[in-house]
Amino acid sequence: GDSVTQMEGPVTLSEEAFLTINCTYTATGYPSLFWYVQYPGEGLQLLLKATKADDKGSNKGFEATYRKETTSFHLEKGSVQVSDSAVYFCALSDGGRRALTFGSGTRLQVQP
Amino acid sequence: DTGVSQDPRHKITKRGQNVTFRCDPISEHNRLYWYRQTLGQGPEFLTYFQNEAQLEKSRLLSDRFSAERPKGSFSTLEIQRTEQGDSAMYLCASSLEGGEDTQYFGPGTRLTVL
Numbered sequence: 133g134d135s136v137t138q139m140e141g142p143v144t145l146s147e148e149a150f151l152t153i154n155c156t157y158t159a160t161g162y163p164s165l166f167w168y169v170q171y172p173g174e175g176l177q178l179l180l181k182a183t184k185a186d187d188k189g190s191n192k193g194f195e196a197t198y199r200k201e202t203t204s205f206h207l208e209k210g211s212v213q214v215s216d217s218a219v220y221f222c223a224l225s226d227g228g229r230r231a232l233t234f235g236s237g238t239r240l241q242v243q244p
Numbered sequence: 245d246t247g248v249s250q251d252p253r254h255k256i257t258k259r260g261q262n263v264t265f266r267c268d269p270i271s272e273h274n275r276l277y278w279y280r281q282t283l284g285q286g287p288e289f290l291t292y293f294q295n296e297a298q299l300e301k302s303r304l305l306s307d308r309f310s311a312e313r314p315k316g317s318f319s320t321l322e323i324q325r326t327e328q329g330d331s332a333m334y335l336c337a338s339s340l341e342g343g344e345d346t347q348y349f350g351p352g353t354r355l356t357v358l
Binding site for chain 1: 248275277279284285286287288289292299300302335337339345346347348349350351352
């Protein structure tokens with residue numbers, strides 16, 4: 133079945149550092165890929181998405197590129213801020229199934 | 245606020261009791277989803293409605309769980325004879341068929357079974 137694997141956290145960075153959170157997936161079809169973010173005390177919010185190979189999703193300075201050859205969708209940001217501290221979830225939606233399959237989440241802590 | 249809303253936000257119950265949660269989707273969205281999230285894990289899919297029809301159910305949705313969406317608008321999720329293992333955050337999401345079909349999530353209902 134479908135699955136998503138994320139790097140384990142927490143990831144602790146200083147403000148203005150470069151961020152990478154790795155995400156790889158297994159799917160039977162041609163999935164759409166997503167990054168959701170969960171800020172403390174809040175619900176899941178869509179951060180960015182990509183629906184086909186080589187697409188790049190971007191939002192709020194975050195980027196991720198759909199790499200079919202490596203089945204990856206790594207999240208990157210050039211300069212993190214304290215306000216980016218949250219839990220980040222990689223997810224996929226595979227073809228006819230409407231359900232999202234999520235990774236286990238990666239907690240990011242940004243220190244001033 | 246026109247986002248997905250859920251009620252209650254928190255529920256504490258004793259083992260063996262029944263509980264019911266409500267979800268109000270974004271008004272024009274015809275698809276509605278329920279997920280469960282336990283501590284330190286990502287959300288796991290439970291069930292999905294398109295309008296009032298329940299089109300998919302996960303193996304996680306045991307016989308004690310039932311979900312309805314009678315008029316294709318709000319939905320309820322009922323858990324009968326709760327067990328301690330049911331303690332989790334129950335998330336609702338909605339999306340609009342066609343177009344991007346992106347799922348937007350509500351704040352969740354945190355269930356604690358004592």
